[in-house]
Amino acid sequence: MSTSNLTLAASQLGxxxxxxxxxxxxTYQFKSGVYAVTGPNGSGKSTxxxxxxxxxxxxxxxxVYEINSKTVDIEEAYKHLAIATPYMDLIDEFTLEEQxxxxxxxxxxxxxxxxxxxxxxxxxxxxxxxxxxxxxSGMKQRVKLGLAFFTQAQxxxxxxxxxxxxxxxxxxxxxxxxxxxxxxxxxIASNQPSEYPASAQIIDIMDFK
Numbered sequence: 581m582s583t584s585n586l587t588l589a590a591s592q593l594g595x596x597x598x599x600x601x602x603x604x605x606x607t608y609q610f611k612s613g614v615y616a617v618t619g620p621n622g623s624g625k626s627t628x629x630x631x632x633x634x635x636x637x638x639x640x641x642x643x644v645y646e647i648n649s650k651t652v653d654i655e656e657a658y659k660h661l662a663i664a665t666p667y668m669d670l671i672d673e674f675t676l677e678e679q680x681x682x683x684x685x686x687x688x689x690x691x692x693x694x695x696x697x698x699x700x701x702x703x704x705x706x707x708x709x710x711x712x713x714x715x716x717s718g719m720k721q722r723v724k725l726g727l728a729f730f731t732q733a734q735x736x737x738x739x740x741x742x743x744x745x746x747x748x749x750x751x752x753x754x755x756x757x758x759x760x761x762x763x764x765x766x767x768i769a770s771n772q773p774s775e776y777p778a779s780a781q782i783i784d785i786m787d788f789k
Contacts, residue, residue: 585648586660586734586765587611592602593641595631603788604697610765616776617769619785625769626721626739628785633661633737662733664724666743672713674703679712702726717744729756735765742775
């Protein structure tokens with residue numbers, strides 16, 4: 581259960597690389613719920629998410645985080661976020677158990693889950709002592725998603741979450757997504773409707789070109 585109420589406000593947000601605008605004039609106030617950022621491959625979905633979570637500086641406009649109506653410095657916002665992307669690196673030299681322990685030296689687990697409980701919820705019990713570098717791409721994606729789902733975070737960013745998942749793992753993903761607390765703010769960048777719930781609020785990146 582989340583411990584605080586987070587809102588995110590984007591005002592006249594824009595990002596360009598050289599002379600090409602990836603998106604612009606993006607104004608939106610986000611509260612709890614699921615938001616699906618949609619659009620074709622290469623249209624800027626990932627860039628928008630990276631700007632919203634503070635990895636990329638906007639070319640125009642601003643992103644403001646508030647926790648319980650108090651503004652949070654964008655450089656401190658990461659403390660309240662969890663992120664899973666196909667391009668996010670895990671530590672190949674760690675075993676699964678070591679990777680999870682390391683992650684939760686930096687973050688708090690949701691509902692005070694133990695390492696054993698998290699491995700069980702990831703359905704990767706048999707891979708506990710296996711090195712991450714020997715994981716398949718689908719197993720790595722499940723670890724990334726699990727770390728995001730099981731982190732005590734008010735906002736969760738998922739970029740193309742179904743990447744490399746087989747049918748069983750995709751069902752697992754959908755179950756974990758549905759199990760998140762209602763007061764979470766969840767962003768899903770995807771051009772696959774199966775990756776986000778029918779109740780998600782749709783944001784078409786093509787509307788902000």
